[in-house]
Amino acid sequence: xxxxxxxxxxxxxxxxxxxxxxxxxxxxxxxxxxxxxxxxxxxxxxxxxxxxxxxxxxxxxxxxxxxxxxxxxxxxxxxxxxxxxxxxxxxxxxxxxxxxxxxxxxxxxxxxxxxxxxxxx
Numbered sequence: 766x767x768x769x770x771x772x773x774x775x776x777x778x779x780x781x782x783x784x785x786x787x788x789x790x791x792x793x794x795x796x797x798x799x800x801x802x803x804x805x806x807x808x809x810x811x812x813x814x815x816x817x818x819x820x821x822x823x824x825x826x827x828x829x830x831x832x833x834x835x836x837x838x839x840x841x842x843x844x845x846x847x848x849x850x851x852x853x854x855x856x857x858x859x860x861x862x863x864x865x866x867x868x869x870x871x872x873x874x875x876x877x878x879x880x881x882x883x884x885x886x
Contacts, residue, residue: 779852779855779856779859779866779867779868780855780866780867780868781848781852781867781868781869781870782842782867782868782869782870783870783871783875783879784869784870784871784875784876784879784881785879785881787800787816787842787869788876788879788881791816791817791818795818796839797839797840798839798840798841798842799820799837799839799840799841799842800816800818800819800820800841800842800843800844800869801819801820801821801822801834801841801842801843801844801854802815802816802819802820802821802822802844802845802873803822803823803824803827803843803844803845803850803851803854804821804823804824804845804846804850804873805823806821806823808846809821810885810886813846813873813874813877813883814873814883814884814885815873815883815884815885816844816873816876816883816884817882817883817884818884819844824845824850824853824854827854827857827858828857831858831861831863834858834863835861835862835863837865838865839865840865840866840867841858841863841865841866841867842866842867842868842869843855843858843866843867843868843869844868844869844872844873844876845872845873846872846873846874847871847872847874847875848868848869848870848871848872848875849872850872851868851869851872852868854868855867855868
């Protein structure tokens with residue numbers, strides 16, 4: 766994958782949060798956390814939908830957004846379909862000096878299983 770070493774993990778453990786906890790954070794203060802979805806556009810706009818207010822940055826495009834993400838003072842939550850790609854994305858960001866990140870455990874699948882709303886637009 767362009768610029769992302771899928772086999773390499775940061776020595777620091779990737780923090781993970783349950784979807785319900787992420788939803789509560791967003792509900793309390795929309796600007797408290799920025800959700801980045803690393804799925805492909807067909808997934809983001811597809812049957813599973815996406816987290817309201819999330820930003821789509823497919824995993825392969827993540828290296829192109831490092832500077833903007835470094836400038837963010839907001840905590841960044843990364844989500845994908847099942848939690849695997851987002852885990853790799855978190856590890857990659859941490860390796861590139863972006864420390865304020867966490868993985869949304871279980872991805873959009875677990876988000877749905879938690880009974881949380883999604884957008885389709």
